[in-house]
Amino acid sequence: MDRPVLIAGAGPVGLTMAMALKRQGVALRIIDKAAARSDKSKALVLWPRTLEMLDIQGCVQPFIETGMKATGVRILDRHHTLVHVRLDAARSRFPYALMLPQSDTERLLEEQLALLGVHVERHVELVSFTDNKDIATAALRHADGSEENTDYSYLAACDGAHSTIRHGLAVQFDGDTLPSDWLLADVELDGDLPNDELTICWTPDGVLALIPIRGARFRVIADLGHASAQNASAPTLVEVQSLLDERGPTRLSAHDPVWTSRFRINERKVNDYRHGRIFLCGDAAHIHSPAGGQGMNTGMQDVINLAWKLAMVWHGRASSELLESYSPERSAIGEQVLRNAGTMTKVAIVRNPILQEIRNLAVGALGRISALRQILVDQLTEVDLHYHHSPLTRMLPSASPKPAPGERAPDLPVNHTDSGATRLHEVLADGKFALLSVSAPTIKLPDALKAIATTTGTVATDDYRAGYIYLIRPDAYVAMSTKTENRDLLLAELQAMVGTA
Structure with missing residues (x-):
């Protein structure tokens, strides 16, 4: 097969797809309608299973050298520890959460692509496409307004939650938007707070998560209760400090905000990840609660799953029937991640005082059982993911x-x-x-x-x-x-x- 694969979207998912395909000698193009790489931190963590995938690709070391290793997760009830798990119990060569802003993840992936002789074509937008059974044709619009129509062997939709390709396929994106507002702020924090652990505070007023980024910089995430009228203004530092004072484990002082935002949690997923010669990957196929921090990791693992199969078929070493396994395998994983993240979110934002007390007592008791702590570590680090029911x-x-x-x-x-x-x-x-x-x-x-x-x-x-x-x-x-x-x-x-x- 001599026609290239077209990858739409140059976030972490599309870049990983391009790297994995190119390492196997597959011709490709990767495009993105944005003029430049994102400078936002967005997703913050690479879990051990994703690091193992990058290790197979031969490029894990630059990520490890750039990121920061977090080795623990603790859940607090006010100032008391309900459960404390050590990520160094992960059964992997990479027993930690690698804290790395998404902007750095994208930069490192793009550098790996450049070493392979591939460069992202930026300010190039996929306008429309058709699947002609034997080929896929895409219409692309360039920065100067010119358009081209080109044939491809396959099309990979890595173009995010608002995927043009998913919309073009008229595929249902089933799920819900949770009825609550959330706050996000990347700030410097002064105070007694470990910067090698993720700290989650369950309080009567709601949840507060403190996620280390680098040095004294942390991401603060908090639920704000039931959804109110849409407030487009970014949270102020005063609002962030107020939440830290009300819910934080110790006296913490926030300053030098880099990014603040409000958001609502969507939990949605398509049923089928494959439509002929078109594949949906990452956020184009599934979006879910940030609890557990597994969205980007799941998307990167989607395309690692797809890339080796596509490479074998593209080179004529395997039947195209091999590609039929992509959707059932990754759809099952997507459902598992949705379920786990949704459960963690619902447990964290319980408002009923009686249910909060029951939750805290149960989690505190279960957290003392080593076997259950190991199960939690395996789930967080994604080493428990499996394909038991795969074809x-x-x-x-x-x-x-x-x-x-x-x-x-x-x-x-x-x-x-x-x-x-x-x-x-x-x-x-x-x-x-x-x-x-x-x-x-x-x-x-x-x-x-x-x-x-x-x-x-x-x-x-x-x-x-x-x-x-x-x-x-x-x-x-x-x-x-x-x-x-x-x-x-x-x-x-x-x-x-x-x-x-």
Whole structure:
């Protein structure tokens, strides 16, 4: 296939998509109607699962060097700690929340793209498009008013919550707008407040979240009760200080605001992420409460999921049927994120005093149970995301229960690799499946599978059991596993999974 992929939208989602495709040799264009990259902090955190995805892309280090590591989350009732979880309990090579303003995330992704020879075409707007079954055609308008009509192999809608492409498809964006106003302020804070932890205060008057950005700079988020008449004016520093005095854990003083805003929470999602040659990604497909800070991360993981499949199909190494798995896999994840974020928000903004007391007692008691704290850490850090019910997940005879088919494949040292890779993530960087033999001889691949898979080996660990072969997807999820003596069955299932181009 020689026609490029068109990516509409150069936020974190579109930039990640472009980077992942280009690393696999896919021709592409990435456009954005804005004349310049956003200078707003917006999304603030990269969670461990997203950092693992960037590690597979070979570019995680610049993000780590630029961001700040937060290693804890605490929920307070006035001045008492209800629950305190340590993010360094995350079962990942990146056991922390990496605090990084979205403007920096976009800058770093754009720099990675530039190293690959790709540059964002700015001030270029997608005006209309058509899906002609064999190609997708897009009409683009440039800064000087001129227009072009060009054919593409596929179109990726990474153009945000007000997606032109989603509107053009006339796709329902089902959900609700929550009936409450919220305040956001990025300010400098003086006072006794840890800058390596996220602090959430539950008070009778509402919730206050204090999210570290860098040094003494924090994001302050607070609910303001029921929605009032739309107030377009930005919050004042006096209003921010008043909320800190009323709800904050200690005497805090706010100054030097960088960005203040009011907002309302939308919880919406499309049913289908794929429409022929057009794919909806990130906020174009789902938007939800900022609780948990997983919106941007979910969008970036959407396109990592899509990119390896699209690359295989674009190069003619797999049947286009492989792309059918994108929507069911990511739609299920979107529903999970919506549900979790919505629940966290509703629990935090309870107004009934009796329900507040019950909530605080329950959370305080449950927070003392280590197993439940680990569940919360796994959910926040996104290492619990899975594809158990994916069409690409196969349950073979004698499948390993750990990690089970559909679950995340933890990184670990490997050996017997032709490329010289020393870790699983390095093996997956080539965009192929990895056949991982654990404490067993590596298997020999038939020639027909060498374009889509590679073999490697490792020794048994707490995560991987001896005597098994694991088929690891390019996005580091287990597709299937079985005992080594069943390797021919596994190879046959892999061939059936990708089909023939």
